[in-house]
Amino acid sequence: MKIDASRQRSSTGPRPSSTTRKAAASGWIGSALEYYDWFIYAQAAALVFPGVFFPAGNPTVALIASLGTYAVGYVARPIGAFVLGQWGDKHGRKNVLVLAMLMMGASTFAVALLPTYSQVGLLAPVLLVAVRLIQGFAVAGELSGASAMIVEHAPFGRRGFYASFALQGTQAGQIIAAAVFLPLSAVLSNEAFKSWGWRIPFLLSALVVFAGYMIRRRVEETPIFTEEKAHQDIPKMPIVRVLRESGLDVVRAICMTLVNVVGVTVAVFGAAYATQPGYGVGMSTTVYLWIPVLANVVALALIPLFGDLSDRFGRRPLMIFGSLSSGVLAYAYLYAVSQNNVLLTIVLSIIMWGTLYQVWNATFASFFQELFPARTRVTGFAISQNIGLVITAFLPSIFAAIAPPGSADVPIIIGSICFGICVIGAVAAWSARETYRIPLNQLGTANATPVAREEYRQLRSGAR
Template sequence: MTPVPSPGAPEPTPDATPAGPGAPSHVTTRTPKKAAIAAWVGSALEYYDFVIYGTAASLIFPKIFFPEGNPAAATVASLATFGVGYVARPVGSFLLGHIGDKLGRKKVLIFTLLLMGVSTFLVGCLPTYQSIGMLAPVLLVVLRLLQGLSAAGEQAGANSMSFEHAPDHRRGFFTSWTLSGTQGGQVLAPAIFLPLAALLSEDQLLSWGWRIPFFLSAVVVVVGFVIRRTLDETPAFESEVESQAVPRTPLSVLLRDHWRAVLRVMFAAFVAMVNTLYTVFALAFATKDTYGVGFSSTFMLWVAIISNLVAIAVIPFWGSVSDRVGRKPVFLGGLAGSAVLAAAYVAVIASGNQALTAIVGVLLAGIVYSATNAVWPSTYAEYFPTSVRLSGMAIGTQFGFALAGFTPTIAAALLGGSGDGWPKVAGFAVVACAISAIAVATGPRGTHQVPTEELGRRTVRASSPVRTTAVTREASR
């Protein structure tokens, strides 16, 4: 049996790392560190844009984009606009998945960054309900849809890029940087809102202060564009192009030969509801006068910042662990812990205990949920061959993430006007994690040991019984 190097083993020299059997001679360079850094920074900047919308939807938008008189209804409606972005994600996954598998990962990454930045900047330019009436929330929804379209291809593109540049024995570690970057974006967003909330009066915040984080997306676009345009296309994709193995219609190949893997990813992705429950719903539940908990927005934003700072460091660790023990044990452990702690987080918020809220919040988002975030990029990437990898991950995750997008709205409806329905919200979180766990547990085993060039192939070299079995089982699913 061919040994699998440990995560601590020396990496192959990049210039000597072959792209795979039959690759052209000029397709020889892997740049895993550069790809991981580009994925981290791009995802951080992209999700800064995405998360500031969620923060504003919880704290600001109910007061300025919807009619006065019913705060609870305005909160539900505002959170629904957050969920609308997830409606566009499945549509965008088909479009951007096709482009990524047909034209390349780099083109998708640049397009998603520009689209997210422009749409986020324009949110900051919108007039309020008091100025133009119902046209204000309509325009807000349109821009939110564009944000969702962008997000549909961002993580799948970044994951494919880092996965295909990484050495086989460290795919978990290098692809985990995409999600570490996502957590970085979730640090930047509340970090921008905190000083605004502290320095500005409520009238100033509602009239013009809330626009500042959205205008800063212009800086986000410039920085992200400079970084991503210098990154090379992946050797695996270039090899497909050179050998004319790129399918004319990647989506038809995906849905014909890999639909089981798409469904598995979709149900596994239900765990993403933990993130929106934590970042959006919990913020509204803890701070709105309607529910009577009485926490300040500053306190909740600090809990989010600390949790995500912990996650930035922890996620690469979990990714490295998965390179040694496999994706499934880490993924399932994170799911079990997320189910318990997500329910506990809702409960401690309802109790009004700030100390417990902070402790459980950091344990949930910083450590336990980080295990699932660390390994799902490499797990899902190993379900698909190069020719349909980006579209497979994009479509599977975005349909699954649709539940996450509407989790704040569903949870707010379950909670009720007085907040007495929090046990229902806790139960909802447990059920979503259980569905994800079933999808992961019934998936293929040992894919972290399969060489990149063999993943998903229907015919492979019989170099070792273990590898051949793993690949054959993966290809048949």
């Protein structure tokens, strides 16, 4: 099959240029800033909030409730995906990214101002849940919009590589979130940290809002959206269109998103299991905070490499391998935590979360974008990803209920659940079509056909 070169350029944007690099940089920086907001809440929910926003009488109930507020943010994500996904498909990728950034920053800043349970009683967790719902609504439009912006600016044969920078940004956000807590927990006494020190990372979100807004407002809209808008091919209800045209791909993407259980097992439940007194492990908060930092530093280096490999060998092989290989290590990781073996815990977290999981993580953004046509791309991605994340978000609370403090079988029980879910994600990836050699202007259409391998190699070589 021969490709109409002029048509291909108009649909994918320019060859690697300042525009392509600017889109990738904007996706990286914007995702890092917005996910900083998201993950400082995750850290605080596991380490601080049980004793700040909930009654101190029953630590198990307080822990489950605190992790539940973390999950509540994901409940709002499908609603945010519905609204912001359609907004991105109707009004542009740039537009939705700026809106999501402003909402996310404002809600995160509000967490720093909330009163504690000892001050206002039950009103404290109610207010916490309210701002977490706004956070969840806002973040639902971030990755779907950012990766769409990058993919639609990227040259053919390099979509996986460039889209991986948005995921690299989310890992950077996790590093910054953990790194902000580290000096505070090390320098301040435990009483001072839990009294007021934990509020500082949330106050810093004001800087996040300003920096993110200045970056996002300078990014150009994508050529393919501009083209769709010029031809008036923008659906009035993208959600209806995506379900009618790509319903099975929505189901596949939801199942693939469940592989996020790997990060949840390491960073959220793992933190509670390692540090909460009820489990009796006794790992220090400061030590455990280094785990996401070290694992994500490794991830930062590897994500572009894995994104590039997905351009060479396809999305499906990396999605399947990353799911199964990282999921099976949950047994060993949780066992290392149970033994309070700090060195082995750190090593396994780097292998499981910082390396093998990143094979999947670096690939899924480009793969999900390529499953849907341009007219419903942001909606399809946002709805699929955020429904899957709602399911995985409640797993820390479910884990804590199934294997509560005092349980001796935590590694077997939680490891089996984690691996089983990863198997579901791998099967979903196996059942999907391969997309990496399909031109952007044919993605998601009925007549999409793969480019001949040699022609694909020539185009990819010329796009470097």
